[in-house]
Amino acid sequence: xxxxxxxxxxxxxxxxxxxxxxxxxxxxxxxxxxxxxxxxxxxxxxxxxxxxxxxxxxxxxxxxxxxxxxxxxxxxxxxxxxxxxxxxxxxxxxxxxxxxxxxxxxxxxxxxxxxxxxxxxxxxxxxxxxxxxxxxxxxxxxxxxxxxxxxxxxxxxxxxxxxxxxxxxxxxxxxxxxxxxxxxxxxxxxxxxxxxxxxxxxxxxxxxxxxxxxxxxxxxxxxxxxxxxxxxxxxxxxxxxxxxxxxxxxxxxxxxxxxxxxxxxxxxxxxxxxxxxxxxxxxxxxxxxxxxxxxxxxxxxxxxxxxxxxxxxxxxxxxxxxxxxxxxxxxxxxxxxxxxxxxxxxxxxxxxxxxxxxxxxxxxxxxxxxxxxxxxxxxxxxxxxxxxxxxxxxxxxxxxxxxxxxxxxxxxxxxxxxxxxxxxxxxxxxxxxxxxxxxxxxxxxxxxxxxxxxxxxxxxxxxxxxxxxxxxxxxxxxxxxxx
Amino acid sequence: xxxxxxxxxxxxxxxxxxxxxxxxxxxxxxxxxxxxxxxxxxxxxxxxxxxxxxxxxxxxxxxxxxxxxxxxxxxxxxxxxxxxxxxxxxxxxxxxxxxxxxxxxxxxxxxxxxxxxxxxxxxxxxxxxxxxxxxxxxxxxxxxxxxxxxxxxxxxxxxxxxxxxxxxxxxxxxxxxxxxxxxxxxxxxxxxxxxxxxxxxxxxxxxxxxxxxxxxxxxxxxxxxxxxxxxxxxxx
Numbered sequence: 001x002x003x004x005x006x007x008x009x010x011x012x013x014x015x016x017x018x019x020x021x022x023x024x025x026x027x028x029x030x031x032x033x034x035x036x037x038x039x040x041x042x043x044x045x046x047x048x049x050x051x052x053x054x055x056x057x058x059x060x061x062x063x064x065x066x067x068x069x070x071x072x073x074x075x076x077x078x079x080x081x082x083x084x085x086x087x088x089x090x091x092x093x094x095x096x097x098x099x100x101x102x103x104x105x106x107x108x109x110x111x112x113x114x115x116x117x118x119x120x121x122x123x124x125x126x127x128x129x130x131x132x133x134x135x136x137x138x139x140x141x142x143x144x145x146x147x148x149x150x151x152x153x154x155x156x157x158x159x160x161x162x163x164x165x166x167x168x169x170x171x172x173x174x175x176x177x178x179x180x181x182x183x184x185x186x187x188x189x190x191x192x193x194x195x196x197x198x199x200x201x202x203x204x205x206x207x208x209x210x211x212x213x214x215x216x217x218x219x220x221x222x223x224x225x226x227x228x229x230x231x232x233x234x235x236x237x238x239x240x241x242x243x244x245x246x247x248x249x250x251x252x253x254x255x256x257x258x259x260x261x262x263x264x265x266x267x268x269x270x271x272x273x274x275x276x277x278x279x280x281x282x283x284x285x286x287x288x289x290x291x292x293x294x295x296x297x298x299x300x301x302x303x304x305x306x307x308x309x310x311x312x313x314x315x316x317x318x319x320x321x322x323x324x325x326x327x328x329x330x331x332x333x334x335x336x337x338x339x340x341x342x343x344x345x346x347x348x349x350x351x352x353x354x355x356x357x358x359x360x361x362x363x364x365x366x367x368x369x370x371x372x373x374x375x376x377x378x379x380x381x382x383x384x385x386x387x388x389x390x391x392x393x394x395x396x397x398x399x400x401x402x403x404x405x406x407x408x409x410x411x412x413x414x415x416x417x418x419x420x421x422x423x424x425x426x427x428x429x430x431x432x433x434x435x436x437x438x439x440x441x442x443x444x445x446x447x448x449x450x451x452x453x454x455x456x457x458x459x460x461x462x463x464x465x466x467x468x469x470x471x472x473x474x475x476x477x478x479x480x481x482x483x
Numbered sequence: 484x485x486x487x488x489x490x491x492x493x494x495x496x497x498x499x500x501x502x503x504x505x506x507x508x509x510x511x512x513x514x515x516x517x518x519x520x521x522x523x524x525x526x527x528x529x530x531x532x533x534x535x536x537x538x539x540x541x542x543x544x545x546x547x548x549x550x551x552x553x554x555x556x557x558x559x560x561x562x563x564x565x566x567x568x569x570x571x572x573x574x575x576x577x578x579x580x581x582x583x584x585x586x587x588x589x590x591x592x593x594x595x596x597x598x599x600x601x602x603x604x605x606x607x608x609x610x611x612x613x614x615x616x617x618x619x620x621x622x623x624x625x626x627x628x629x630x631x632x633x634x635x636x637x638x639x640x641x642x643x644x645x646x647x648x649x650x651x652x653x654x655x656x657x658x659x660x661x662x663x664x665x666x667x668x669x670x671x672x673x674x675x676x677x678x679x680x681x682x683x684x685x686x687x688x689x690x691x692x693x694x695x696x697x698x699x700x701x702x703x704x705x706x707x708x709x710x711x712x713x714x715x716x717x718x719x
Contacts, residue, residue, distance in 0.1 A: 056681045116685040123692045130703055139583055145704055146716055149656070152696060153647065156660045159689075163667050168626070171674040 002045050003058040007104045009041070010034060014096035027092045028079050034096065035076050038103075042068050056108060063308075063473045064106040067233055070315055074225050075099050077319050077448065078218055084442045085326045087218050088131020095222060097124045102230050111238045112170055115162035118198070118234070121227050122155030128219045129211065147207070147214040151223075154207045158197035165190030169242050188245050188252040191238060192259075198231040199289045202263040209274075212282035217329070221322035224285060225315045232311060236296060236304070236477070243479035246299060257297035261387065263290025264394040271401035277328075280405045281321060281358075287398045288314060288361055291391065295376040301474050303379030308470045310363075310372025313459055317360045317369060320452035324354035327445045328410075333438040341412025349441050351410050353449035358402040360456040362395060368459035371467065490527050493520030494635050495614075498642040501658050502613070503606045505651055507564045511557055514658055517639075518553020521665055522546050524635060530673050545672065545683055552687040556661060556694040560654060563698035606649045613641035632673045639666035652711040653704055657697030664690055 013034040017027040042065065050059040060068070075095055082091060101121040105114050129148040132140055165187045193204070200208035212220045239246055246253050267287030274280040292314070295307030327350035328343045344351030356367065363373030373395070380387040423429070459466060474480060497517035501510050525531070525546045533541030621633035643662030650656045668686050672678060701711055708715050 054680050055677075056679060113679075113682060113685060116682070116689050119689045120685070120692060123689070123696050126696050127699070130700065140703060140707060142707060142716055145700065145707065149653065149700060149716075152700070153656060153660065156663070156693065160663050160667050164670070167667065167671045167674060 002041060003051055003060075003107055004053065006038065006041050006045065006107065007100055010038060010096045010100035010103065014093040014100065017096060018090065018093040021089050021093060024092075025083065028083055031092045031096055032076065032079050035072055035079065035099075038099070039069065039072050042072070042103075056110065056113065058107045059109060060107055061109070062469075062476070063233070064109065066312075066469065066473070067229070068103065068106050070312060071099065071102055071226055071230075074221075074315055074319055077323070077452070078222060081319075081323045081326070081445065081448055082218055084444050085218065085323070085330075086133055087216055088128055088133060090131050091128055091216075091218065094124050094128040094131070098222065098226060102226060105230055105234065109237055109241075111234065111241055112163070112166040114234050114237075115159055115166055115194070118162070118227070118231060119156060119159035121230070122159065123152070125219070125223050125227060126152045126155075128222065129215045131216070131219070141214065143210075144214045147210040150207050151211055154197050154204070158194045160194075161190045161197070162194035165194060166238075169245070184245055184249045185252050187242075188249050188256075191235075191245070192252070192256045195231060195235045196256075196259060199228055199293065200286055201259055201289060201293060202266045202286065205263070205267070205286050208286060209279045209282040212285070213276065213278045217322040217326035221319055224322075225318040228289070229311055229315055232292065232296070232307075236308075239299075239479045240477055246479060253297055253299065257294055260290045260293030260297060261390055261394075263287070264294065265290070265390060265397075268394045268398035268401060271398060272404060274401075277405055277409045278325070280401060281325065284358065284361060284398055284401060285318070287394060291373065291376055291394070294387075294391065295372075295379060298376075298379040298383060299480065300379055300382065301471070301480060302375050302382065304477070304480065305467070305470050305474050306372045306375025306379060308372075308474065309375065309463070309467060310369060312466065312470075313360065313368035313372055313456065316452055316455050316459070317357050317367075320353060320357040320449060320456065321361065323445065323452070324350045324357060324449050327441070327449070328354060341409055342414050344406075344410040345414045346438070347441050349446040350449060353453050355402075355406055355410065356453045356456065358405070360460070362398050362402060364399070366457060366460045368456045368463070370460055371463040488524075488527075488631060490520050490524035491631055491635060493517075494524060495638055498639055498662055499610050499614075501655075501662060502610050502642045502646045502649070503603060505602060505655075507560070507652075507654050510655065510658055511561050511564065514560075514661060515553060515557040517662070517665070518550065518557070521635075521639075521669060522550040522553070524631075525549065525669070525672055528629065528632065528673070531678060545678055548683055548687055549668070549672075552690050555691050559691070559694040559698050560657065563701055564654065566702075602651070606645070609645040609649055610642070613638065613645050616641055626670065627673050629673070632669070636666045636670040636673070639663070639669065650713065652713060653701045653716075654697060654711060656713075657694065657701075660693060660697075661690065664693065 013030060017031055020027045020030070042060075045060045045065070047060060047062055047065060050057050052058075078095060079092065088094075098121050101117050101124070105117045105121075108114060108117070126148050129151060130140060130144055132138070168183065168190070169187045195201075197204040208224075211223065215223075264287050267283050267285075267290055271280050271283035271287060274283055288310075292307045292310055295303040295310065298304070328347050330347075332340070332346050334340075334346075340346065344355075360367035360369040363369040377388055377391060380391050494517060497513045497520055500513035501517065504510050504513065526533075526540065526542050531543035531545050533543055535542045535544055535547060617634055617638040620637045621630045625633050627633050627636070639662050643659045643664075643666060646659030646662060647656055648659075650659060664686075668690075671682070671686075675682075704716060705711055
């Protein structure tokens with residue numbers, strides 16, 4: 001009963017929020033209450049206690065519970081952020097709908113059904129991408145429609161590749177090959193390509209920069225922090241379900257790991273030459289996805305623990321970056337349509353938090369990203385010095401890219417400084433136009449971003465409890481033990 | 484004389500029509516016919532035990548669910564196509580938005596509507612390529628034990644992918660994705676020893692959601708540019 005309630009409750013609330021979508025704050029409050037209730041429900045579900053429903057096994061693992069709580073926290077942050085930040089009319093119902101599907105994914109853990117649910121989550125996200133705020137007087141940009149279409153097509157193709165891979169893996173005893181197909185390699189190729197599309201790995205990455213550039217920052221955060229992270233988790237669970245995919249397929253695994261390495265390297269290089277803050281951020285996220293994939297595919301305890309730690313850290317960092325970005329892009333009371341390069345001066349808290357988020361993403365100490373990256377570097381060093389050298393090089397290039405972004409858009413000289421002019425003949429102070437007062441930074445967003453920076457610092461300075469939990473989880477993964 | 488598998492021929496012809504034709508008036512009936520043929524093919528191959536009798540024919544409930552999904556998908560696309568001409572939300576727009584819409588309407592009127600045989604050349608070549616590949620692959624790389632099943636799913640997958648690659652408008656992209664989904668669905672039904680009810684439910688829901696999303700995006704695109712042409716979408 002609890003399992004079903006965890007999946008169906010957010011759907012019911014999403015329907016209510018859809019009906020009440022024009023009452024923005026009311027629907028946000030209802031959704032917030034639903035997230036809290038869901039957290040309570042998830043806490044009640046016993047660990048590793050399977051239940052059967054319509055021939056399907058529902059079970060919550062320890063790893064699943066950790067991530068479920070994290071996703072609930074992410075959704076709560078997104079809802080809190082959209083209290084003040086601009087968002088689409090249907091954002092709240094879509095968020096709940098995605099949450100319901102993520103709950104189902106983490107409870108079902110059947111790769112075949114999960115691939116279908118990931119398609120569903122992607123389709124719901126498309127609705128959020130093309131969303132406009134209630135009563136908006138502007139037209140939807142054609143670029144937004146193009147980005148949504150690209151995301152839809154690639155999501156569907158990714159889902160179908162995974163779907164086909166899992167059908168074949170489920171139906172055939174891997175190793176007993178029909179005809180002349182080396183099935184383990186074929187299935188790993190299908191699943192690998194599907195996840196590569198999902199995680200925006202090079203050369204399957206083109207949707208992410210477009211999405212980050214055209215969609216609202218909160219929607220991008222939802223897709224990257226929730227849907228992509230779930231996909232990564234599912235990749236690990238696929239290895240757990242079908243260990244033969246990796247145990248008899250060292251070459252295939254090495255290819256995927258190389259894709260991760262190339263993604264980290266090219267992602268950081270491309271981030272260096274992007275013409276906008278958003279696109280630069282998107283390529284930094286691509287670099288980061290490559291690093292995490294490298295850790296996962298190293299298939300040892302260090303690499304996997306590093307990848308999981310970094311994934312958890314990345315969830316907080318991605319939320320921080322996109323909330324700060326949304327704040328930096330708010331209309332700031334100055335002449336619109338001008339590219340600003342002094343955003344740190346105009347929005348100091350958001351600017352500093354954006355930079356802190358960038359440093360955490362790159363794994364610069366003392367932020368949380370460092371611990372995960374350090375473990376991934378160690379795993380790379382075990383595989384060979386070249387791997388380590390290339391990963392470190394990509395991180396250095398990514399740091400340069402972040403510095404360039406900061407210099408181009410954040411740390412520029414202050415614009416439109418008030419100029420002291422003497423009074424003209426016959427002119428009094430009253431004749432002059434009133435001095436323009438720019439609105440201060442919203443307190444709620446400032447508190448939120450500062451809270452997230454604090455979280456990144458705490459995780460970076462005191463990682464042991466989380467690291468112990470992750471080590472336990474990694475040790476319980478049978479495919480690691482088998483290898 | 485060997486028995487002719489009419490359901491398989493129906494699948495081949497209807498998927499080919501989706502790949503070849505350009506207007507929704509031809510492709511939407513073709514996709515409906517394709518769903519009917521796929522259902523007939525599944526019933527004929529007896530992948531699943533029959534537990535339902537309609538007009539003297541034994542069907543599995545799963546086949547019926549797939550048929551209903553096909554009808555729902557076509558109805559969603561058809562209703563969207565029939566309401567493309569309706570404007571919406573104009574009262575909320577500012578003068579700049581309204582002016583842009585008028586410009587888009589004028590640009591859409593200037594588009595040529597004459598029949599150009601050259602437009603059909605690429606889909607025709609793509610169709611030929613898909614046919615050759617779908618005939619060869621069941622022999623070279625058989626996945627299912629029956630050659631007809633292998634041909635059907637390979638053909639649906641390749642026509643779907645090539646429809647995506649040669650699509651000139653947004654609904655056709657949707658049709659390509661629907662053909663690909665149909666292909667994997669057919670393979671799963673043919674191969675799985677025990678078809679899960681939840682899996683069937685999720686597949687059908689995903690297919691209907693996909694149709695809804697394509698319909699929604701088509702409505703948005705038409706509302707914005709007064710055309711469904713992808714070339715216009717990427718021109719701006």
